[in-house]
Amino acid sequence: MADASEIVTLVDGLKSGYLNSVSFHFNEMYFSKKVKPDTFRDTDFELVIYNVNPDNTPGEKLIDDVMVATVKKEHKGSITLYLAGLDIQSPGKIFIGLKRLGQRSAQNEFYIDCLCNGHDKYFTMVRKNSSEQWIRNWVCAALKVDVSVASKK
Numbered sequence: 001m002a003d004a005s006e007i008v009t010l011v012d013g014l015k016s017g018y019l020n021s022v023s024f025h026f027n028e029m030y031f032s033k034k035v036k037p038d039t040f041r042d043t044d045f046e047l048v049i050y051n052v053n054p055d056n057t058p059g060e061k062l063i064d065d066v067m068v069a070t071v072k073k074e075h076k077g078s079i080t081l082y083l084a085g086l087d088i089q090s091p092g093k094i095f096i097g098l099k100r101l102g103q104r105s106a107q108n109e110f111y112i113d114c115l116c117n118g119h120d121k122y123f124t125m126v127r128k129n130s131s132e133q134w135i136r137n138w139v140c141a142a143l144k145v146d147v148s149v150a151s152k153k
Helices: 028-032
Strands: 008-010 016-026 045-054 056-060 068-071 077-082 093-101 123-126 146-152
Touching: 008 045, 008 146, 016 045, 068 077, 093 146
Parallel strands: none
Antiparallel strands: 008 093, 008 123, 016 077, 016 146, 045 056, 045 068, 045 093
């Protein structure tokens, strides 16, 4: 995310129901190699969810509530955000991702785990700020993200 404030991945094939939770994975690549960059710092992200336009670009934002995930500099693994209280009905496919809060830096401060291969199968987009256009991200084929859907009780 050196050149972006937001990154989202297209998630399709979601079953019908309501979005229950989403998990993102951080720093597993660096820490699994026993390389812990001294430049990492605590970083805050806002969860973003968008519907999908007919041309497979992010459309309208589906949540107005700000849900923040804080990634501590020593964190390795998943962070789960619970969405059940928001009553977001699964539209079958969505763009889901993270918006960085705070200042960007030229140094490595965190690593969002992603799939580097599979650009023919996955679709990830970034933008520098909310007033700019989305562009295809060719570095990360897809964020490593788990989305769960539950039926409404």
